[in-house]
Amino acid sequence: MFVLVNLKAYPCDPVEVATAAHEVSESSDADVAIAPQAAAIETVAGTGVETWAQHVSPNEHGSHTGSTLAEAAAEAGATGTLLNHSENRLKLADIDGSLDAAERVDFDTVVCANNPDQVAAAAALGPDAVAVEPPELIGTGTPVSQADPDIVRDAVDAAAAVDESVDVYCGAGISTGDDVVAAEELGADGVLLASGVAKADDPQAALEDLVDPL
Numbered sequence: 001m002f003v004l005v006n007l008k009a010y011p012c013d014p015v016e017v018a019t020a021a022h023e024v025s026e027s028s029d030a031d032v033a034i035a036p037q038a039a040a041i042e043t044v045a046g047t048g049v050e051t052w053a054q055h056v057s058p059n060e061h062g063s064h065t066g067s068t069l070a071e072a073a074a075e076a077g078a079t080g081t082l083l084n085h086s087e088n089r090l091k092l093a094d095i096d097g098s099l100d101a102a103e104r105v106d107f108d109t110v111v112c113a114n115n116p117d118q119v120a121a122a123a124a125l126g127p128d129a130v131a132v133e134p135p136e137l138i139g140t141g142t143p144v145s146q147a148d149p150d151i152v153r154d155a156v157d158a159a160a161a162v163d164e165s166v167d168v169y170c171g172a173g174i175s176t177g178d179d180v181v182a183a184e185e186l187g188a189d190g191v192l193l194a195s196g197v198a199k200a201d202d203p204q205a206a207l208e209d210l211v212d213p214l
């Protein structure tokens with residue numbers, strides 16, 4: 001299973017979390033990656049953990065103040081990017097443009113979606129993966145795999161109907177190994193989570209618990 005920990009803008013120590021994630025990833029069957037703030041990509045990547053951008057803009061080099069260039073994220077050490085997170089929704093044309101930007105630097109890509117219909121639309125744009133995350137469950141600690149298992153099953157079916165090669169992740173409220181196992185049993189190839197690790201008193205213990213049953 002792929003475990004992508006999105007640090008959002010939480011006030012955690014990204015290097016502490018990344019160091020723990022790298023250790024856990026090396027000593028388990030899970031692939032654990034960290035998506036820190038753009039300014040922390042370089043230090044996080046320096047720990048050796050797989051590092052993702054939380055977003056890249058569709059822009060190329062040029063007069064684009066405030067944009068997160070895919071090239072800059074890659075140079076800092078990122079190897080993938082989230083797109084269209086529910087806290088950073090994009091227009092369809094911008095998702096497509098950002099996927100092109102990610103492709104320029106060979107990034108792995110995950111396009112987030114609220115529901116199976118959006119998953120199908122996102123899969124049609126040709127990312128490596130889509131992630132279904134019901135916004136109402138994000139940050140609640142109630143796992144999507146338990147609260148709404150059908151949305152995960154339907155997302156898996158919706159993506160497969162469009163493009164079998166697109167992986168499906170699920171997220172929202174995932175915080176324990178049991179949640180990850182439940183996601184796997186529903187057909188997900190990975191999970192996307194944030195608060196269960198970024199807000200934990202002991203992020204290493206939280207990460208170890210997540211991958212323990214895998």
Ligand SMILES: O=C(CO)COP(=O)(O)O
Nearest residue numbers: 138139172173193194195
């Ligand atoms: O938005 C999420 C991951 O990108 C999920 O957040 P939580 O794990 O805090 O519910």
